[in-house]
Amino acid sequence: MISAVDHIQLAAPPGSEDRLRAYYVDVLGMTELPKPPVLAARGGCWFQAGAVQLHLGMEDGFRPSKKAHPGLRVTDIEAYAAQLEARGATVTWDGDLPGHRRFYAYDPVGNRLEFLEPEAG
Numbered sequence: 001m002i003s004a005v006d007h008i009q010l011a012a013p014p015g016s017e018d019r020l021r022a023y024y025v026d027v028l029g030m031t032e033l034p035k036p037p038v039l040a041a042r043g044g045c046w047f048q049a050g051a052v053q054l055h056l057g058m059e060d061g062f063r064p065s066k067k068a069h070p071g072l073r074v075t076d077i078e079a080y081a082a083q084l085e086a087r088g089a090t091v092t093w094d095g096d097l098p099g100h101r102r103f104y105a106y107d108p109v110g111n112r113l114e115f116l117e118p119e120a121g
Helices: 017-027 077-086
Strands: 008-012 031-033 045-049 052-058 071-073 092-094 100-106 112-118
Touching (some): 077 112
Antiparallel strands (some): 031 045, 045 052
8 A cells, every 4th residue: 555655756867967966955955865876876866855855867868847747845935935046946936726825946957846835724
């Protein structure tokens, strides 16, 4: 039986690890996790914030998805959006999900990320 999401895997073009580290650590505030040596040989990088893990794997011929994305729940969404913008990220607000505040941002290789927080009510 499924009990939780262990991690989310996103793809990225080979050789983009430094740009990904700069974004996921310096902009989003995540921590990089060491990959097991056998997996580190494949490239890519893993990140964590709280219980959330994002794994970025290298993919030849990579093209970012136009729709698929992780939805990441945050606290104090206004302050978090301001932090991302202050660190150079573009934040696009979307009010179409009832009961939530949310915005989208894109990582440096074009992966779409959704950030959301339930409205108090």
